[in-house]
Amino acid sequence: MQPINVPLLNCPFEAKISPFVSEIDQHTSAWLQEFNLLQSDEAYDRFRKYKFAWMTARTYPDADLDFLCTANDLNTWLFVLDDLLDHVTPETAGYREQGYLQQVITDFVNVLRYDRFVGRDINPVLAALSDFWNKMRQLSTVSWQCQFTLSLKATFEAAVWEAENAKQRRHPSVFQYMQMRPFFSGANLGTDMLEVAAQTYLPIFVLQNEQFQKLVDLARRAVCWANDLFSLSKELAHGDDHNLVVVIEHEQQISLEEAIAETAAIHNREIALFNELRTQLPSFGPHIDCAIQRHLDALGTMVRGFMDWSIYDTARYEFNYTAR
Numbered sequence: 001m002q003p004i005n006v007p008l009l010n011c012p013f014e015a016k017i018s019p020f021v022s023e024i025d026q027h028t029s030a031w032l033q034e035f036n037l038l039q040s041d042e043a044y045d046r047f048r049k050y051k052f053a054w055m056t057a058r059t060y061p062d063a064d065l066d067f068l069c070t071a072n073d074l075n076t077w078l079f080v081l082d083d084l085l086d087h088v089t090p091e092t093a094g095y096r097e098q099g100y101l102q103q104v105i106t107d108f109v110n111v112l113r114y115d116r117f118v119g120r121d122i123n124p125v126l127a128a129l130s131d132f133w134n135k136m137r138q139l140s141t142v143s144w145q146c147q148f149t150l151s152l153k154a155t156f157e158a159a160v161w162e163a164e165n166a167k168q169r170r171h172p173s174v175f176q177y178m179q180m181r182p183f184f185s186g187a188n189l190g191t192d193m194l195e196v197a198a199q200t201y202l203p204i205f206v207l208q209n210e211q212f213q214k215l216v217d218l219a220r221r222a223v224c225w226a227n228d229l230f231s232l233s234k235e236l237a238h239g240d241d242h243n244l245v246v247v248i249e250h251e252q253q254i255s256l257e258e259a260i261a262e263t264a265a266i267h268n269r270e271i272a273l274f275n276e277l278r279t280q281l282p283s284f285g286p287h288i289d290c291a292i293q294r295h296l297d298a299l300g301t302m303v304r305g306f307m308d309w310s311i312y313d314t315a316r317y318e319f320n321y322t323a324r
Contacts, residue, residue: 004233004319007261009226010268011307012275013300016061017054020068025053027069028076035120035128037080049315052076058305058313059190060197062298070135071193077128078186101163105156112149140196143204151188158183162242177247178221184242185227187220194302200295206288211281218274219299223306225267229260230310230317271303 018024029048038044056072063071107123110116111130115137118126137145162184165172172180182188195201206212228244235243241250244266249259278296283289311321 002233002236004229004260005257006229006319006321007264008322009229009264009307010271011222011226011304012271013304014297015304015308016058016301017305018057018061018063018068020065021053021057023065024056024068024072025051028053028072031069031073031128031131032076032080035124035131037077037124037128047076047079050079051309051313051315052079054313055306055309058309059302060194060298061301061305063197066135067139067197070132070139071197073128073132073135074189074193077125077132078189081125101156101160105153105160108156109149109153112145112152136196141201144192144195144201148189148192151192154183155186155189165242166240171241171250172247174244174247174251177242177244181224181228181242181244182217182220185224187223190223190302191216191220191299194298195295198295198298200291200298202291202295203284203288206284206292209282211277212292215274215277215281215296216299218270218277219303222267222271222274222303225263225270226303226307226310229263229267230319232260233318234316274300 029044032038032044032047038047052075053072056068056075060068060071107126108129111118111126112133115133116130117134118130120127136148140148158180161180164170202212225244232243232245235241235246241247245256245259245263248254248262249256252259252262254262278293281289281292284292310317
C-alpha cells in the first residue's frame with residue numbers, strides 16, 4: 001500500500017472506552033461464526049485484527065453490554081458488506097450491479113419493516129440482519145425503529161449511487177460526494193444508534209429542528225472525512241475513487257498531498273463549526289436542553305472514538321499520523 005501521511009486532526013472531545021470491550025469482542029467473534037459471514041479462516045483472522053469491538057466500545061462507551069454487543073454486530077455486518085462491495089473480483093462483480101443491489105435493499109428493508117425472521121440456511125447475511133433487528137426491537141422504541149428503517153434504506157440507496165459511479169467510471173463532484181458520503185458510509189446509522197446508546201430519546205420537534213439536524217450532520221461528516229484520510233491507502237490499493245481526498249484531487253487538479261491537506265482542513269473547519277453551533281441552539285426548556293447537551297456530548301465522544309480506534313486499535317488501515 002502507498003504510505004499516507006495524515007496531518008493532525010482537531011478533535012477536542014472526551015476520549016472514553018467501555019469496560020466491556022473484551023466481552024463485546026468475544027460475542028461478535030462467535031456471532032460471525034454462527035452466521036457464517038466470512039468464507040475462510042484467513043478472513044476471520046483478518047477481522048479479529050480489525051478490532052471492531054474497540055470501535056464500538058469507544059463510540060458508545062457508556063452503553064450497557066446488551067446494546068454494545070448488538071451494535072457491534074451491526075458494525076461488523078456493515079464492514080462485511082463494505083468489503084464485498086469494495087473488493088470486487090470477477091466472481092463477485094454482480095454485487096455491484098444495480099438490479100442486484102436494488103433487490104438487496106428490498107430484502108433488507110423487509111426484514112426491518114415486517115420484523116421478518118430469516119433462517120441461517122436461507123441467507124446468512126439476511127439471517128444476521130434479522131437477528132440484529134430482533135435484539136434492537138427489544139432495546140428501542142417503535143418510533144426509533146421506523147426512523148432506523150428509513151436510514152438503512154438511505155444507506156443502501158447511496159451504495160447503489162456509489163456502485164453505479166464505479167461501474168461507469170464516473171467521478172462525482174466534491175459537492176455531490178460530500179452530500180452522499182455520510183449515507184453510503186453508514187454514518188447515519190451510527191448517529192441513529194447513538195440515541196439508543198445514550199438513552200436520549202428526544203422529542204420529534206427537537207429531532208426535526210434545523211439547527212439540531214445540522215449538528216448531527218456535522219458529526220457524521222467529521223467521521224467520514226477522518227475515515228477518508230485513514231482509509232486512503234487501502235482505497236488507492238483497490239482503485240476506489242470514492243474518497244474525499246481523491247475527489248478533491250481530481251476536481252481541483254492538485255497533488256495528492258495537497259488534497260490530503262485540504263481534506264484535513266475541511267474536517268477541522270467542520271469540527272470548529274460543530275462546537276460553535278451547539279452554543280446557538282434555541283432553548284426547549286431545562287429538562288430537554290439537558291438531554292440535548294448530553295446527546296451532543298455523546299456525538300462528540302462518538303467522533304473521537306472512531307478516530308482513536310483508527311489511530312490506536314485497528315489493523316484495517318495503514319497510515320502515518322502526525323500526533324501532538
